[in-house]
Ligand SMILES: NC(=O)C1=CN([C@@H]2O[C@H](COP(=O)(O)OP(=O)(O)OC[C@H]3O[C@@H](n4cnc5c(N)ncnc54)[C@H](OP(=O)(O)O)[C@@H]3O)[C@@H](O)[C@H]2O)C=CC1
C-alpha cells in the first residue's frame with residue numbers, strides 16, 4: 254500500500270490498528286506521526302504533518318506484526334466520521350460474518366446480498382470476513398474489490414485470509430460454503446473424508462476463536478455430515494447452533510407444489526425436508542399446506558406426490574447441472590438468505606422452516622447424534638425449536654428411515670473425524686448429492 258493511500262491528504266487519515274506499524278515504518282522518516290485510537294474500534298486516526306513533495310514512494314513491505322493478521326481490504330481499512338449521520342440514524346452494533354469458499358460461485362451471489370442489508374436489515378452494519386485458500390487468494394482480492402466498488406453503506410469492514418483462526422475471530426455467523434466438489438471417479442467415502450477434514454479444522458477454529466453464540470450454516474457438501482463433523486470439533490459451542498442447509502430443497506419443493514396446484518408459491522407453507530441433503534431426502538407432502546389446506550386435499554394425485562414430486566425435488570440439483578453445466582449458485586444463495594432470515598425473524602404463526610439440525614432429544618423418534626433436516630420454528634432470536642404438530646404415515650416413516658440409515662452410515666464413515674473411534678465405511682448404496690445424478 255502506498256504512503257499516499259495511507260495518508261491521502263498528507264494530513265490526516267484513519268487506519269486499522271494492524272496497519273499502524275507499517276504506517277510508522279513508511280512514514281516516520283517523512284513526517285511527524287501521531288496515532289489516536291478511536292473508541293470501541295480497532296481503528297485509529299493517524300495524524301501526520303508533511304508536505305506532499307517530501308513523501309517518497311514506498312516499497313510495499315509488511316512488518317511481522319501485520320503479516321499474520323487477516324488483511325482488511327482497501328477502502329475497508331479506512332473509517333469515516335459518521336457523526337452527522339449518527340445523530341439521525343441509530344445503527345445496531347456491527348456483526349461479524351465469516352464466509353468460507355468466498356471466491357466460489359455461491360458466495361459471489363451471497364456476499365452482495367449480505368452487504369446490501371437485505372439479510373440482516375437496513376440498520377445493521379456488518380463486517381465480512383472472507384476465507385479462501387492460497388489457490389483462490391487473488392480471486393478473493395477480486396471479490397473484495399467488487400465489494401469496494403459497490404459502495405454498500407452497511408458494509409463496514411472486509412478482510413480476507415486463508416487462515417480460519419483469523420477469519421473466525423469473534424464471528425457471530427459462519428457461513429461455511431467452501432468444499433471440494435466430487436470429481437469423476439471419486440468415491441463418496443473419499444469425498445466425505447476430504448471435505449470432512451476441512452470441516453474438522455474449521456470446527457476447531459470456531460471452537461477456539463468464534464463468539465460462543467456463533468450460528469454456523471454448513472453449505473459445502475455433503476453438508477449434513479460436514480456439519481456433524483464441524484460441531485463435534487467445536488465442543489464449546491452449543492451443537493444446536495449448527496445447521497446444514499436444506500432450505501434450497503424446501504424452496505424447490507414449494508415451487509413444485511405450487512406449480513402442480515396452479516397457485517402462486519407464497520400460498521405453500523409447512524413444507525419439511527426430512528433427512529439428508531442427498532437423493533434420499535424426503536420432501537414431506539403429508540404435513541405441507543396450500544392456502545392453509547393439507548396438500549392432499551388440493552392435489553389429489555397421490556401417485557404424482559409419491560413418485561414424481563418426490564423424485565423431482567430429490568434430483569432437482571442434478572437436472573440443473575445438466576442444463577447449466579454447473580450447480581445451483583444463485584438459488585442456493587437465496588436459500589442461505591432465507592435460512593438466516595428464518596432464524597432472525599419470528600416464524601409466521603402456524604408455519605415452520607426446514608433446517609439440518611443436530612438430533613438431541615427430537616420428538617420424532619429419529620436417531621440421535623446426527624444432523625438431520627427437520628421442521629423448525631424460531632422466535633427470531635437466532636435460536637429455534639422443533640415443530641410439534643407434525644403427523645406421520647407409513648410412506649413418510651419408510652422414506653425417513655432410508656435417509657436416516659444413510660446418515661448413520663455417513664457418520665460411521667467419518668468416525669475418525671468426530672472423535673468416535675475408527676471409521677468404518679458401509680454406505681448402503683452409493684447415493685448421490687442432489688447435483689450428482
Ligand atoms: N447445501 C446445499 O443446498 C448446496 C450445497 N452446495 C455445495 O456448496 C459448495 C460450494 O459450491 P459453489 O460455490 O458452487 O462451488 P465453487 O466450486 O464455485 O466454490 C467452492 C469453493 O470451495 C473451496 N474449496 C475448499 N476446499 C477445496 C478443495 N479441497 N478443492 C477445491 N475447492 C475447495 C474453493 O475455494 P478455495 O480455493 O478458496 O478453497 C472454492 O472457491 C459445494 O460443496 C456444493 O456442493 C451447492 C448447492 C446447494
Ligand SMILES: O=C([O-])CC(=O)C(=O)O
Pocket residue numbers: 474501569570571580581686687688689
Ligand atoms: O451437488 C451439488 O453441488 C448441488 C447441490 O447440492 C444441489 O443443487 O442441491
